[in-house]
Amino acid sequence: MNFRTPAVRLGLLPAGIALALVPSFASAQEAASGTTDLDRISVTGSRIRGANMETQQPILTMTRETLEKQGFSNVADVLNNLTSAGSPAISRSDSLSSGENVGGYYVDIRNLGAQRTLVLMNGKRLGATTAGYQDLSQIPMSAVERIEVLKDGASSIYGSDAIAGVVNVITRKNFDGGEANVYIGQYDQGDGQNQQYSMTLGATGERGSLTLSAEYAKQDPVWAKDRWYSRDGGRGPNSVAADGSPISQYGSWCNPLQVNCADSKTAVWKTLNAGGNPNNPNDYHTLTAEEYANSNQQMSLLTGVERKSLYVNGTYDFTDTISLNTDVLYNERNTFQQIAGYPYQSSSFETPLAADSAFNPVGQDVSFRRRLWEVPRTTDSQLKTLRFAPTISGYFELADKTFDWDVGALWNRNESIKTQRGDMSLIGSEQALGASFINAQGVAQCGTAANPIALGDCRPWNPLLPYGVAGQGSLADPELQDFLFPTYTTRGVTKTTSFTANLAGSIVTLPAGDLGFAVGVEHRKEEGTYVPDAFAQSGMSTGLGQKPTQGEYDLNEVYLELNVPILADMAFAKELTLNVASRYSDYSNFGGTTNSKFGLTWRPMDELLVRGTYAEGFRAPTIADLYGGLSSSFERYTDPCAVGVSGSVAGNAACLAGGAPADYVQLGQGNVPCSTTPCQSGDQFISGANPNLSPETSKSKTVGLVWSPRWVQGLDVSLDWYRYEISNMIIDDSVDRILRDCYVLGDASRCGSVTRAADGHISAITYGTANLGKMDTEGYDLGIKYRLPELSIGQFSIDWQTSYLSKYDESAQNAEGQDIMIGRVAQDALFRVRSNLNVNWALGDFGVNYTARYYSGLNEDCIAIGCTDPDRIAYGETAPLRKTGSNTFHDLQVSWKAPWDATIALGANNVFDHKGPLMYSQQNSSFAYYGGFDIGRFLYMKYTQKF
Template sequence: MNFRTPAVRLGLLPAGIALALAPSFASAQEAAAGTTDLDRISVTGSRIRGANMETQQPILTMTRESLEKQGFSSVADVLNNLTSAGSPAISRSDSLSSGENVGGYYVDLRNLGAQRTLVLMNGKRLGATTAGYQDLGQIPMSAIERIEVLKDGASSIYGSDAIAGVVNVITRKNFDGGEVNVYFGQYDQGDGENQQYSMTLGATGERGSMTLSAEYSKQDPVWAKDRWFSRDGGKGPNSTPAGDWSNVGQNSTWCDPRVWGDCKPRPQDQPQPEWYTLNAGGNPNNPADYHLLTPAEYANSNEQMSVLTGTERKSLYVNGTYDFTDTISLNADVLYNERNTDQQIAGYPYQSLSWGLPLSGESAFNPLPAAANRQSVEFRRRLWEVPRTTESQLKTLRFAPTVSGYFEFAGKTFDWDVGALWNRNESIKSNHGDMSLIAAEQALGPSFIGADGIARCGTADDPILGDCRPWNPLLPYGVDGQGSLANQELQDFLFPVYTTRGVTKTTSFTANLAGSIVTLPAGDLGFAVGVEHRKEEGSYVPDAFSQSGMSTGLGQKPTRGEYDLNEVYLELNVPILADMAFAKELTLNVASRYSDYSNFGGTTNSKFGLTWRPMDELLVRGTYAEGFRAPTIADLYGGLSSSFERYIDPCGITAPGSVAGSAACINGGAPANYTQLGQGGNVCGSLPCQSGDQFISGANPNLSPETSKSTTFGLVWSPRWVQGLDVSLDWYRYEISDMIIDDSVDRILRDCYVLGNTDRCSSVTRAADGHISAITYGTANLGKMETEGYDLGIKYRLPELAIGQFNIDWQTSYLSKYDEQNQNSAGDNIMMGLVGQDALFRVRSNLNVNWALGDFSVNYTARYYSGLNEDCISIGCTDPDRYAYGEAAPLRKTGANTFHDLQVSYKAPWDATIAVGANNVFDHKGPLMYSQQNSSFAYYGGFDIGRFLYMKYTQRF
């Protein structure tokens, strides 16, 4: 909204500029002389309303028109392409993510994590999962009027989670008429089809209005086998079967107990058991028809995995307003969203030694010669016939009414509002492809061939009745026969469907009062005061079988908990100087919020902001803010869960700063010449390496909140002598303490083996060959992080020419510091510099150029990412003198990348708009990143994965 004085335009950039450009920033601009209309506005980051008030912190505003100029179909895709945003750790490109957060669209400002960015809808919180993730995808694009992004801490105004900033999605209301939108796009490989259909209807009357928006969207998956960075495995230095492909393949292998006994891995200085696989066309019951497994026969699990998960959404949004009187109004929102997500990874790599379930000596399919004391056979087989799939459904129902008004007292105007919020998320997750260990014990146990030639479970004298079907795991994938895993009845017996149900509920009540107390020489002393009561409840409960741990899946116990809080805040806006030489405006803003939580107690967080306008065209602004993030329900009350972690074992001889052969390692069970082992018992080709055993993690009910301090300082310059030019430069700095993090495997191993903290060793268990077979850890307030950088924005609206109107928007973010606390080999706490590593780009820059002539317009965007470094152990290292993880470990450099987007649109005379475009129009391919940054594959999760072509049609009536 614009509000002006004769000499200076204050507030947000005009809608005319935002219509053609990407995200705008709060700026000072010169206005046409003689404009005197003033509106009372509310800006994200402040509760004080009033004309002539400009925010002290940098805000980006994206109007509906600017969103339509881009080729993205979701709010999160738009926000994640801001230069100040990173790719969240949980995203569509992270196929190995599990749990209730999968399928959601999240935003990560300043690379501080999605849980440290607060998301609002019309100024009120979005509902979150038990882990604190707020899904932006539940808001239909068709319902959005604008998005305001506050890039500064705001806990003094909004409470918990507003550490990195605030995203406020403001929806349409007072809409009159109708609008239909159709969007269709796909990658030029013919996959990843994205379709979206929406309708918005509205009517306004003398005392009220009603707006309704319905939307349906569907995004098809993209498979790993269809992309260059994932089709060949791409997880190790070679991207070949000799690299990180698994020796647990779809063609089963077995170990001969007559030669190797129990077939367990031996100490690494001794010969290891040999594993045999069936010859092509061979008889699985004949030991002579097998040969030693070779690396050329390893399995590429990526052939069954998706790069992007498929998602389907249905949304309905309704907004109603009603004026009870000229000074009292009702505004109410109702949102219903249903999200369905399909996810697939490769069939489980079953290793009988891990579960103690070999092929019985009494099985009809045992390849050893029949004898009264025939031995059981240990085997390995990836269950290729049954990929592991996850179907997730999330239903959201949200109701947010607010009664607001204003009154006058003693010549002053006061605004007030009383509101409530009810938000309920219900999730159902169904998993298929994890094998029941109870069923497997029967299927691999004794079996016999009956008189009718059919294999049955049990023995001829004591058959097992019911659904049991014997399994021959030595039959390779694609080979039919008795006991083949291709048999549907056998699949039904071995692979039940596991169901997890979750519910989160947010209930809040708020009351706010704002106005001015007195008139000072420089203007009105504004204030806002308010109270809030909020309750968070959540549960995430796996079914009884999943909780029992009697399957090959990742075991998990229930998460259940709740907490409530009461908050009160005060904000003051104090004008100090006005209309003086070198002080056209000098204003101080102060805010403080006290929060009292039922679980950890109270916390007070304050903020100070200063605005100085030495001359009409120059604005100087700065803030200092305290913030916090309360521990989530999952942090506090989460049940134990298991996972396959990536880590570096300091007792391995290839580890950076290796302590192999030390007393701590020897006493812990690691041989002096131990080399770290990963999946399938393979020697790790690169580090960190994924465990082949499940590790156990859990919650911590004694957690404290994270705390933060943030500082910003900036300039906004709108020179009179260059009409239409706005330049902004902002510096920021964040410090976060007591970060809530998982007490990582790497930290435990370093404490135990490097620093000599023997208490930490009790959670580590090693097998006979030295590899870590089990480890248990939980969440803790352990982390500390510091980051700082700069945002530069240049916007120029050229004078209108005969050849058309040109608009230029160039936004750049420079990350000068990003340090995380860790420990070096001496046990000292050190801050590790990570700029240029771990998906932390030093420079991100977006250049947008828009041209419009009559009913035609062309929009071009270039998205630039500077190069990254990644840790390397055995891959080609280009910077051997750099340090990583506090130790001498070389880094591998990758080059910079630029992706180009293009859209052409036409406004048809029948009140329609037609647009066609391409994201990544030149089909640029980013580099392989073996450290799998924000992805399950050797590719950064925020990069484009191909050229995406699309068309959009909008019909208004």
């Protein structure tokens, strides 16, 4: 792979193919229920029409019949239950996630990241956020005809992002008649109701067709308090942590007349007695563990989602050789997310309860802590998608050869609106906690009697008044809430505009067959903005400040693909075919890149096929990567200049020069000494984009075989090996990496982003994204599909798909250029084995579909609250391991085709109500439970009426 190369590079595949037949045991590739041997019919992954892509690369297809036999109601759930699917970084279970991508549904093939799986709709890109995430909720399930999944790199055909693979959702067209669908389900705990209604109408004529599909879907939220593993936070059966957080909804304060409140070792935090007088300092008692806050009681476990969509497809034949195909899609997605009220500490914002506040019991500035329980933090996210994709195609004959051509366009616009409430205004809190008095009407008022502030301009707050206790200054007062908690909105728009032209056919007939080709050009422009309102940008709230993101880029691409038959109908070579493709992409921001792919197919006998591919790929930096606005956060980190921390270099020249004294102790929230590290900063650190990023690059290899023995009709066995190597990965630079480079490794160029206060603590760090990452992953897919001969008791079919992950290394370079391992198999919910077994039975109008979804056990780092050895608390490579067992979820569906042209299906996902184990690794969830596991038994009913 090279950059700024002005020519398309083609070559030969310099690799041998290793062949091994294995006994049939599990399976690979994917999908539950009856996936077809799609390799024989799919064209995803090639522009050459009619090419038998089974010969080059592993492809999986799920037909509409297959989708209807599953209990999933949206495209994302179907895809994320494939055995080759990883754990998307953002999911409905991740209520703590924030930003533009919240509320979306994503797919992550091979655990390479959702941004490295390209999603197409009818062969054209799905609209993405400024961060490059393609939201599958844009595609209504009622419009889907089939889904094709290419599990191999394909940048030579599709360009950027097709590193892990390609998902191509093919929609319904040429539909004649009508179809109404109803789907209703809920968990047997009585929550999480999922309802979906759709109508599809179509008509075909001599020269054209029109298909219309409308859909409404709503999934209610599930609350963390209603599940055993999330109701009490991350505390497991072996927990040694206190029950909840001492930043309690009952409020607590430290009396400066009795102890040194600035010293965490001597500070004593007290809360109001039941029925006590908040102005009497003697009516308070020391806060007990029973009064600690359990924030999960206010958190959503699964985000609520509501969708409305309208899809229209039209075709028209201008002549016998020229036709028009047009897709129009409108989709509106609304999601609701909630987390607990903010854990407010006055020391973090230097906003004590003022000595002259009407609510101060001691007449001196008072430090306090209060969980803002009355006002949970909520996020309402809306995404509106409008998509228009016309294509004119045709064919012509020349010199006894037929050539296919098409020219197409795509206009996709995504508009996002995110409305948030629950972050406290720091300007408002400073006023509400400042001077106040009781006026002549007996009402608390800001200011002083001599200089009052109008009630309409300020409302006093009493943070010592516990949740649920009435009184002046109570946070339950709606007017006080309006004063302290403004509602703010962030708006974003992304646009994708592209124009394509393709020509395909056969150049010449060789002894082994036609030499096929495809050539084409594409122009694409990406535009994006994501603009928080003035309040969010100001940073003057308990939330995280963020500046606007705005940018655009365009590109021009040209590609060439050849399908070269080498041998045919010979001994030990029934077929030997080489496929070669290369694509040159010229970007307005970073220049050019050429990416090629080579595929070889060898069929030594009719029943055995061997295939292999080698592919180069790339992922261009996104608008957010390049032009993202600065954002703030309170980071957890370890300061190597502090005494008593692991790897301390306290007192070395770099630390002293940077302003850290030799006896410096790391400070955390409230500028109090950290008891353990890593420790959360009490100051906001700033992160942002990097306009100098270059593309990620990748190399992928696959070798596989497909065996269809003639002596067992209906049996297909496939085995594929894969390996992906990604370099130049775009990752967030980290506070720990900057500090290590500066103070431990002595890279002075890294020290400029660190600012220390007079006492030596880090008061500010500015950092961004960088091309510092690498990834190397390897594994196997094994698939067994068997359609038994029809028996008197019915027709049986079996589909068993298994994926085995043998290697997963993710690393980041430090200043010395060394790789620091930050991920490996058995961490971060990387299952070594995932397997789906599907058994389908049909007899007349009745059918039963059963699926078992298997996840192997995990080893994960033992951390404080999940440690099986509570005397050892360690992190990273030095941590003792915590082991979890394997898990299997069972799904069942029973269906009946009624004589009035209807189908009724009853089903249950996780029919035995299996509960997964507690897991503390980073597993796309805000709770100690893997976000891809079922959270209970889900019961549903489906009704389909055709007319």
